Amino acid sequence: MADNAVELIGLSKLFADIPAVDRIDLTVATGEFLTLLGPSGCGKTTTLNMIAGFLTPDAGTIRLAGRSVDRLPSFRRDIGIVFQDYALFPHMSVADNVAFGLKMRRVAKPEITRRVAEALDLVHLSGFGERRPMALSGGQRQRVALARALVIQPTVLLLDEPLSNLDLKLREEMRLEITTLQRRLGITMIMVTHDQGEALAVSDRIAIMNKGRIEQLGDAHSVYENPGSRFVADFIGQTNFVPGTVREGTQAGGECTVTTEAGNLTLLAPQALQAGAKVEIAVRPERLRFATAADAAMQLSGTVLRHVYLGDHTETHVRTTAGSVVVVRTGNHGEAPLPAENDTVALAAAAADCRVFTAPA
Structure with missing residues (x-):
């Protein structure tokens, strides 16, 4: 055969x-x-x-x-x-x-x-x-x-x-x-x-x-x-996109520094990026978490809009200070209670869980 x-x-x-x-x-x-x-x-x-x-x-x-x-x-x-x-x-x-x-x-x-x-x-x-x-x-x-x-x-x-x-x-x-x-x-x-x-x-x-x-x-x-x-990041599963600007460019597969509302992030780039390029940081909802004071990862500040209960997990919709809406997915396993609607929160994600892509024209 x-x-x-x-x-x-x-x-x-x-x-x-x-x-x-x-x-x-x-x-x-x-x-x-x-x-x-x-x-x-x-x-x-x-x-x-x-x-x-x-x-x-x-x-x-x-x-x-x-x-x-x-x-x-x-x-x-x-x-x-x-x-x-x-x-x-x-x-x-x-x-x-x-x-x-x-x-x-x-x-x-x-x-x-x-x-x-x-x-x-x-x-x-x-x-x-x-x-x-x-x-x-x-x-x-x-x-x-x-x-x-x-x-x-x-x-x-x-x-x-x-x-x-x-x-x-x-x-x-x-x-x-x-x-x-x-x-x-x-x-x-x-x-x-x-x-x-x-x-x-x-x-x-x-x-x-x-x-x-x-x-x-x-x-x-x-x-x-x-x-x-x-396209793949957006089509497969659910993804949050945070806008940013490349501060220090790189070749494909290298590290680049991106300025976002969460500060400066150093991330791996799947494609070559030039300084000044408009990009988006992609992070899955399950990779975002409610931050603590000790978190040194990417942090976003925002206000809780709503909670959506989906059985095994809850999706929390947060409007960031820059005006975009991101989703945080939390497993329903008896963890600490979620913040209330209209609470101000900080969200964190590890740099290894973020991907950077050229922003659509």
């Missing part, structure tokens, strides 16, 4: 002369779970559709298991697909839906019966074969769609927003089932989603897309803790 299940080389797609996908290069290892993540219109679904063979690239090459599939129709690409709306045939039984791909491949009937039973058992739907899709819950229909895609034993399984139609609790249950199944089978999966929590929970790696390009590629920890651009 090839080390790489999918290779995209210089892949591009134009719609009305506007690049929906703009010369992306991407390699997905065999057995990897990769997620294409980004806002609407970033090119993630277009990329998935080109891999599937539903769209023809305007430039570039697609290789599956080491062979070029640029000229192959979708049904010859050895790919399974789970759609957002499940795309089950309502007039067919569950078993017939799962068997459909095998019948199209002219697999012998005894083999079809055996593989359909195995696939339904795999997704915990043994005994549901005679039911119609409309007699099932949303989660069960999603499992049928998954079984139908897996039963053909594809080289790659593509998932197009597979959990978006489910409620929150069921969505969390299904994403656990999908990842458990993926690791058990060792199958390569590529999923498209705009749900950041979903991507962080299931992926070996995440390709964050923006305007047709891959903005950052890495595992969940690296894209969250070390965003490579302001």
Whole structure:
């Protein structure tokens, strides 16, 4: 088996002369779970559709298991697909839906019966074969769609927003089932989603897309803790941005001194910055804390606007003396009481928890 299940080389797609996908290069290892993540219109679904063979690239090459599939129709690409709306045939039984791909491949009937039973058992739907899709819950229909895609034993399984139609609790249950199944089978999966929590929970790696390009590629920890651009810092999770001006510039990866409302901060810069450049300091809400007199870290002063209770944590919104609003996330574990609304507070964050980016124009 090839080390790489999918290779995209210089892949591009134009719609009305506007690049929906703009010369992306991407390699997905065999057995990897990769997620294409980004806002609407970033090119993630277009990329998935080109891999599937539903769209023809305007430039570039697609290789599956080491062979070029640029000229192959979708049904010859050895790919399974789970759609957002499940795309089950309502007039067919569950078993017939799962068997459909095998019948199209002219697999012998005894083999079809055996593989359909195995696939339904795999997704915990043994005994549901005679039911119609409309007699099932949303989660069960999603499992049928998954079984139908897996039963053909594809080289790659593509998932197009597979959990978006489910409620929150069921969505969390299904994403656990999908990842458990993926690791058990060792199958390569590529999923498209705009749900950041979903991507962080299931992926070996995440390709964050923006305007047709891959903005950052890495595992969940690296894209969250070390965003490579302001876009990624803003898109993944929740981030506070504090404006500042570069006092002493640096090359990419070096230290720079930034003047902010919290004073002068010395921070690592992911890109080259010149003295006088307008920048923003990014800090996650969970990295901000209510400061004590002994804190030597970055400190902001402000007034508490409101507390938002969210079960396992509380978000405190604070208007700083410079007029911006930042959020502090505090775990609800019986710590000291939070300051009251309208109280004046100081907030602190360690320099290691701050990132500096060029301010948007």
